Amino acid sequence: MEGWSDVTTYTGAGQEELLLKGSVDRARRQILLFRVLLTIISTVIMALIIYTLTLDKLHPIALLKLIGAPNHTIVGLILQQSLIMGALAFGVGYLIGLRLFPMFPRRVLVTNDDLLRVAGIVFLISVLASLLGIWKAMRVAPNEAIG
């Protein structure tokens, strides 16, 4: 077969590499790009939600500071809110996936490792998203509760 000019031979590993480096690799990169973009957009949206929720609570936060609540308590409240939101999003996403994936033309395999990785990313997004709200809360002066 090596003598045939219009045919190339590949080993099993070679065939796998050819597939992965070709159209599959391009699709993989595109999906990765979408995922990165979605992650950034999710973080920004979540940060804005947490920030808005914090703005709504500036008076109680000032009051807590006035009665002596330490900073870590206030940081904890905002972080907790963000993490709960992240956990809910993860749960809802997982349940939607369970319903949607069987409708896909190809089988979608989600392993436990994938779920753990996604959970880690959601945790990171939640922490990052809370930073803007925490920054705002830290700038509130206790005497704002009096005015």
Add this chain to the structure above:
Amino acid sequence: MGETLALETDGLTKVYGSGHTEVVAMRDASMRVRRGEIVALLGPSGAGKSTFLLCVGLINPPTRGSVSIGGRVMQDGPRSLGDLRRFRRERIGFIFQKSNLIPFLSAVENVQVVGELIGRPSSVARRRAVDLLGALGVGPRALNMPTQLSGGEQQRVTIARALANQPSLILADEPTAALDSVRGRQVMELFREVAHTHGTGVIVVTHDHRALDVFDMVYEMEDGLLKPAAGAPGVAAAGSAMAR
């Protein structure tokens, strides 16, 4: 050894701005409040009453002078915000014109949160909150949200919150301004009872001259100067304290 005072301020002065924008909001304000004593602070708007409360409440540092609360000198030089905040949550109670309850917590949770902030276990803080609300006559409303309470009930919950950390000093800024005269008088009498029962010093900023007989001592403030009010209860005692 002399008795421990709930509050002693010495030469408190607060200056805002500098140069030709300098405003002296309070000048050499000295006051002594014994434990179990209730003191009124009168004066027109802009006289410096709120500045005095903010300095005494360890919220705004004075430019000069010292503040001792429960025998502990707290404002005589730079202190960390964390120190001041810890002292506030452990030793000072605050009550304001508006009830200032946390809107998304029930009445009992509003009181309980103070106990939890000073490190009490949740169940202990809850029990004390329930006891205080009961003692102040709002026990049956413990599970209601602030919006479900009347103005008087909200103010009672605020008083319970101010008492939750067993403070040496309670600072009340026009606590009856939003109440009618009957409710206002009841709240003032409640302060007196609280001061006497709990041995807490209470300073009440008020415009209500009708309830002055409730107070052990009355001060007035004008243009940043603090002095005992003429003809009011406790003036002689206050005068001697000031002249020391």
